[in-house]
Amino acid sequence: MKTLIVLVIVSILDFHEAFGNLVTEVQFKNAVKSSGYPTPTTSQYSAFVHNLPKAGINTKQEAAMALAQFIHESDGLRAKREYACAKTGCPGKYKQANCGVAGKTYYGRGYIQLTWCSNYKAASGDLYGNDRLVHDPDLVARDENVAWQTAFWFWRKNVHSRAGVSQGKFGDTTRAINGGECTNPKLHATARNRFKIYNNCRKAFGLSGNGDERGCYN
Numbered sequence: 001m002k003t004l005i006v007l008v009i010v011s012i013l014d015f016h017e018a019f020g021n022l023v024t025e026v027q028f029k030n031a032v033k034s035s036g037y038p039t040p041t042t043s044q045y046s047a048f049v050h051n052l053p054k055a056g057i058n059t060k061q062e063a064a065m066a067l068a069q070f071i072h073e074s075d076g077l078r079a080k081r082e083y084a085c086a087k088t089g090c091p092g093k094y095k096q097a098n099c100g101v102a103g104k105t106y107y108g109r110g111y112i113q114l115t116w117c118s119n120y121k122a123a124s125g126d127l128y129g130n131d132r133l134v135h136d137p138d139l140v141a142r143d144e145n146v147a148w149q150t151a152f153w154f155w156r157k158n159v160h161s162r163a164g165v166s167q168g169k170f171g172d173t174t175r176a177i178n179g180g181e182c183t184n185p186k187l188h189a190t191a192r193n194r195f196k197i198y199n200n201c202r203k204a205f206g207l208s209g210n211g212d213e214r215g216c217y218n
Helices: 002-022 025-033 042-051 060-073 117-128 144-158 170-178 185-204
Strands: none
Touching: 025 042, 025 060, 025 185, 042 144, 060 144, 060 170, 060 185, 117 144, 144 170, 170 185
16 A cells, blocks of 8 residues: 555656646746736646646647637636626527537636537536536536636647647637637737737747747738
């Protein structure tokens, strides 16, 4: 038993050494603060680095991309419920045929603002092997771990494997998350703000120069 406990402790320490070195707590907190948001918590940092490998992220550049998008989507890691729907639930706004539970709404929640019943269902099945998020979608907002798990699930399923991401094209991550910002000129300013946050993250993470803006509106 003692040997098993030692092995578990060593594994935990090895994990933190590997991914804590990829992004340190100071770098994480500075990345968020550099875009004008309040200092995030240590528990938010721990959850962030713990979930990096689950999304297939093993470079500082992609970690900066992901954090920049999470910061934008959640208003600086503060909004785990879509502001417009937090009070009313936005009944009828995100309805899908043959998916959902009566009385539940599937507006944006978590650090990626997971929306639509089909995404809640897919995330729930992949992460937990059941439909718990369909029956209790607000778990994504209430539970800090679930908020991160669903964000990184979305990244792994929809962003990580895109060719532009491995090529360092930040715009391609925006296209994967909200393609409308890339195709509608009126929304280009929003996409450019995402890129601005990404450059702040790059600087905080110790990466040299600005990132590659291509992949969205250019």
